[in-house]
Amino acid sequence: MKNFLNRNFYLILIFLGALTWFVSIPIFMAPDEQAHFYHIQYIAERKSLPDETHLLPKVMTSEYVEKTLEVINFSQIIHNSSNHFEFSSDKYGKSEFLLRNNVWQAKTKKNFTYYGLDYNDLYYLLNAPIYLYFKNDILAQTYAIRFFSILLxxxxxxxxxxxxxxxxxxxxxxxxxxxxILCFFPMFMFIETSINNDVLMNLLFALFFFLLISYWNKVLDKNFFIYLLLILSAGYLTKSNFVFLIIYFPIFLFLKALKEKSLELKSFTKKIWILICSFFLLSFLLFSYIFNLYLGNLSLFMQKIDGLGILNILKLAFIERYSLIFKSFFAKFGWMDTLIYEPFYFIFLGISIFFVAIALLYLYKVKFRDYFFIFLILSILILDFSYALIFLIGVIKENNYAVANQGRYYFTVLIPIFLMFFKALFTFFKLDQKKILILGSLIMIFINFISLILYVIPRFYI
Incomplete structure (x- = not known):
């Protein structure tokens, strides 16, 4: 028992940290939580999966969800940090009674459309039995499904x-x-303890990277391809960003071949040129796919670029877009409406610049021969490049307006980010690893709870 606790102490600590977020966030106060809940409800109540025939041009869900949103003043609280729940008032007590003892119709309405139904179904199928077990108690359902997210x-x-x-x-x-250090990353723990299909997708990306690490120095056998197929299949059934796993795999194969000298590329210059050409070839293929998917009319596209101006487009892409991503990656809670003290973002920016600098210096030091490190970099760059393309096409298509991806969409590559950071850090600085990691863990736990106590709880309760 003692050995078990020693080996798994980190999981116990993560579980306790997750529980504090689990109980602190009010119902449907994590991004799109009500949409994800509604998808679960649809499957559980109708005993079927959503399909295109249901998506009619009128927003209408179930009375069960609509009345709940009304009772909790959902529309007044999200995106408005001056509004919060008043738990001490008689009105709230009455509202809680309504939520727990409601007689609202849970059956989903047949003629509806709701953006939560656009998502793939695996995460919601897994949660449908939980919904049915706590039937007609939306508070119990919400927190039970969140608890399942914690297990994932x-x-x-x-x-x-x-x-x-x-x-x-x-x-x-x-x-x-x-x-x-990774799991107490505040925004990551916030998302991972909510109702969100990102929770399952982050798990699948973690499995994918573990598989590649495990086989980096081994021959790819049939077990590898079985595991890969299972991960890709689960990803396909979970969320559309599984496509990045398909893109990453040939890059992994190519770099593994370089490492094993299956390709006779002894010249350092040749290696760099092949990597650059491969990156631009993949970029072109991605651009073609995304362009055809989101726009598809080249002449109209060029006219709109001319009308908006290249400088304005670049400003949106590299200043406004990265500002949103950066803040929502590190700390932007609730419905992306709860910011922390502004100077903290400059500290995070300094850490980020330091990370990029030592990563590049490490690559230079090893003369680009650490091919798995290169793979980690490419996995991040390709993800960001794709999201940037989608954003820019959206800006051009909608004439100067588009919403950038939130920072949580980059949590799929948290493992590459942290692998790169620790590799570069301990290569350049001959430090006592254990002491530094203990200090880093304590700092991250402190930042996590400070975020919760000073920003999240006051946002909703005070």
């Missing part, structure tokens, strides 16, 4: 620990400390 989060944490252990050849203690 713990599995993700375990996979992260295995990634660190295998990649760095570390003992349990140091790999567990690295995992604590």
């Amino acid at each position: 989060f713990l599995i993700t944490g375990y996979i992260c620990q295995r990634c660190f252990k295998k990649y760095f050849r570390l003992d349990n203690a140091r790999s567990s400390l690295m995992t604590i």
